[in-house]
Amino acid sequence: MSECPAHAPADHPKLPREKVGVLIANLGTPDDTSYWPMRRYLNEFLSDQRVIDYPKWKWQPILQGIVLTIRPFKSGAAYRSIWNEEANESPLMTITKQQVAKLTTALHDRYGDQVMVDYCMRYGNPSTKSKVQKMVAEGCTRILFCPLYPQYAGATTATANDQFFRALMEEKWQPATRTLPPYFDDSAYIDALAASVERAYAAADEQPDILICSYHGLPFRYLTEGDPYHCQCQKTTRLLKERLGWSDDRIMTTFQSKFGPEDWLQPYTVEEVARQAEAGNKKIAVIAPAFSADCIETLEEINEEIKESFEHAGGEKFTYIPCLNDDEAHIAALTGQIEANLKGWLD
Numbered sequence: 001m002s003e004c005p006a007h008a009p010a011d012h013p014k015l016p017r018e019k020v021g022v023l024i025a026n027l028g029t030p031d032d033t034s035y036w037p038m039r040r041y042l043n044e045f046l047s048d049q050r051v052i053d054y055p056k057w058k059w060q061p062i063l064q065g066i067v068l069t070i071r072p073f074k075s076g077a078a079y080r081s082i083w084n085e086e087a088n089e090s091p092l093m094t095i096t097k098q099q100v101a102k103l104t105t106a107l108h109d110r111y112g113d114q115v116m117v118d119y120c121m122r123y124g125n126p127s128t129k130s131k132v133q134k135m136v137a138e139g140c141t142r143i144l145f146c147p148l149y150p151q152y153a154g155a156t157t158a159t160a161n162d163q164f165f166r167a168l169m170e171e172k173w174q175p176a177t178r179t180l181p182p183y184f185d186d187s188a189y190i191d192a193l194a195a196s197v198e199r200a201y202a203a204a205d206e207q208p209d210i211l212i213c214s215y216h217g218l219p220f221r222y223l224t225e226g227d228p229y230h231c232q233c234q235k236t237t238r239l240l241k242e243r244l245g246w247s248d249d250r251i252m253t254t255f256q257s258k259f260g261p262e263d264w265l266q267p268y269t270v271e272e273v274a275r276q277a278e279a280g281n282k283k284i285a286v287i288a289p290a291f292s293a294d295c296i297e298t299l300e301e302i303n304e305e306i307k308e309s310f311e312h313a314g315g316e317k318f319t320y321i322p323c324l325n326d327d328e329a330h331i332a333a334l335t336g337q338i339e340a341n342l343k344g345w346l347d
């Protein structure tokens with residue numbers, strides 16, 4: 001608690017009560033599905049060298065030319081097919097708000113208003129900088145920054161942290177900070193995934209022949225250059241399989257959302273589902289454990305494009321298992337992770 005001695009000058013800044021901030025971060029999303037908001041969002045995203053690591057002189061002319069001329073139309077149409085019209089925002093934004101509302105309740109129940117919970121995005125709005133400034137202005141002298149990615153990737157966790165640290169560079173009175181480590185092997189997260197699979201299987205008329213765990217992909221080169229994402233995805237599937245008590249042939253790992261000409265992590269989901277249908281597995285379920293919230297990559301790519309690939313190859317029953325979103329078991333797992341990382345700050 002800050003205290004000003006009686007002789008402090010009258011214009012000494014007023015200091016709010018000290019708090020601990022918990023700042024939830026996700027990837028980000030366009031403000032609207034029309035061309036310019038889509039272009040602004042994609043430009044910020046795809047200019048990030050943690051995402052596309054080509055030298056600027058090589059990549060920027062391609063990005064500003066062909067990519068940002070065509071992609072905003074294609075992506076805008078995809079976003080329109082899943083847009084939350086009522087709130088006029090993307091599903092990722094709606095779900096993030098729901099998660100934060102529930103996390104706020106859970107953390108306030110435990111710690112009262114000495115903890116402040118809020119959210120920001122790596123790209124677009126609300127920006128990381130605006131929320132760091134808000135937390136500092138409201139008295140947060142300590143901030144736990146929480147990128148909501150169960151598996152670490154340079155293109156997601158690290159770039160979110162980079163943006164957080166950039167925002168801190170501008171603060172006169174910088175708060176003490178911690179960042180949430182990846183939590184792919186947390187038993188509560190695995191339990192929440194397993195429960196969602198069991199619920200979906202219990203609701204199915206006939207049991208799926210195989211469960212495809214489809215993770216967002218990365219260029220294969222990033223793995224050989226030291227990114228642990230691939231291994232953390234493989235381990236997530238293994239832990240889920242063990243938790244479900246299943247044999248190896250009932251579950252597999254695939255990677256989706258290939259972007260650009262390089263080889264990405266394989267097998268590619270869109271091809272694998274077609275192979276499964278051709279091999280006689282006519283009923284499949286797909287889950288996306290790398291996404292903490294449903295978004296364009298799950299609702300449009302998996303549940304529209306990838307489903308179409310499966311059906312086109314003769315597949316009959318495609319079950320998409322939603323992300324953990326604001327599911328109680330997910331909120332409990334995240335609350336557990338947050339509490340473990342607040343140790344010594346709030347007890």
Ligand SMILES: C=CC1=C(C)c2cc3[nH]c(cc4nc(cc5[nH]c(cc1n2)c(C)c5CCC(=O)O)C(CCC(=O)O)=C4C)c(C)c3C=C
Nearest residue numbers: 027028029051075092153155156216218259290295296297
């Ligand atoms: C979950 C982990 C993610 C990894 C790893 C990741 C890497 C990565 N992504 C791109 C390119 C695009 N991703 C896009 C959307 C998107 N990506 C993630 C998550 C990961 N990305 C999420 C949660 C979303 C959805 C955002 C939303 O608003 O719903 C897009 C934009 C959508 C589109 O135009 O199709 C692109 C492009 C690369 C190149 C990459 C690794 C290098």
Ligand SMILES: [Fe+2]
Nearest residue numbers: 027216257297
């Ligand atoms: Fe992505």
Ligand SMILES: [Fe+2]
Nearest residue numbers: 230231232234
């Ligand atoms: Fe690996």
